[in-house]
Amino acid sequence: MADGLPVLSQPADRPEPVDWRRWRDRLLASPRFHRWAAALPGLRWMTRRQSRRLFDLVAGFTYSQILLSCVRLGLFEHLREGARSIADLQALTGLGERSLDILLRAGVSLDLLEWRSAQGAGPERRVGLGMLGAVVAGSPAIVALIEHHQAVYDDLKDPVDLLRHPEQSTRLRRYWAYAEDGYSVAEAEGYRGGQARGLAADRVADYSELMAASQPLVAEQVLASFDFSRYRCLLDLGGGQGAFIEQVARQHPSLSLMLFDLPAVADRARARFAADAIGQRVTCHGGSFFDDEMPQGADLVSLVRVLYDHPDERALSILKAARQALGPRGGDLILAEPMSGTPGAEAMGDAYFGFYLLAMGKGRARSAEELCALVLAAGFDRAEPVKTRVPLQTGLIHARVAATREIG
């Protein structure tokens, strides 16, 4: 045994099984094989597909910078109402002729933009939105997320250094101020409190705005996949400045609502609802999952984009807090967040969120199975994934605990 794990060794008298993957790896690493495959019409598709996928991995950063440039220069905004001439765009963006030409060609090649008039490089040539550009132009949520990625690119500029020193100071750690909470050290000393509870208003403002701006992408999916009409009162834990609750409230006028978040964030939610008729149906509670009692009275608790920010032991504490909020009467829980192993979007959970959360210094994207196991460990009776229309935008889990169950 080494580090508690059994050492697996092949019995000497049995031949090693044929590992076809080693054979495949050697084949794919061979330039001769590629020349041969590219020459055969039946296998050419494979060579082309592999080359394309590899090229996209190499070029991904450049594509991101093109998208960021289009957003920063307001190109999608300028083109929202219709195509414009190159001369117009030059005036609107302030770019020189050559730079604008490079950006427009790049944007067209990525389906962000589209030529709308005949060939030729004259200043009268018109450009409009491409299929992807039109989606960005119609979504302030996507625009906000793209702009936020400047910080992500900065933090990932030396990825190996970040992998070697994951504890280093990063822009994302400073941005998500609660991620710097000293909880784990304090907990080891027998104190359960963290520092996040005392965060000042200016430390939570930027991330709260970003979360509110991007919330429609998630709320839309949740509302389309889960029936809120069966419930009396929803408590949104880690509810930010109330964007999720607001969307649920608009679709379900008889539901009463509670929000719980760090005190400085709950203040923002309170201020937001004070100016809205919905505010009469909402109460906002400030506190920390780890330090405070949960508001009572809800029959449905939601955790939207909350658990993946936290390591397992803290995620479990948050789920226990959700269980506590439901009290002896029991009730339901929904978890909405990006999930690892999402079919067709595997890279989103493990590659994108893996590295994003590495830079943020905490948490991980979990698979639906891992989340269900955590939910059960927190005292719920059952938990199951619910299909969403666009799983890339959010996964969803529904859990339930019956009345009178002892809280663990």
Ligand SMILES: C[S@@+](CC[C@H](N)C(=O)[O-])C[C@H]1O[C@@H](n2cnc3c(N)ncnc32)[C@H](O)[C@@H]1O
């Ligand atoms: C990623 S944001 C998600 C916000 C919102 N649910 C949404 O989807 O837009 C995570 C939220 O958890 C809150 N949070 C982090 N640590 C917390 C703690 N210890 N107690 C209460 N809320 C906390 C943050 O303030 C933030 O609003």
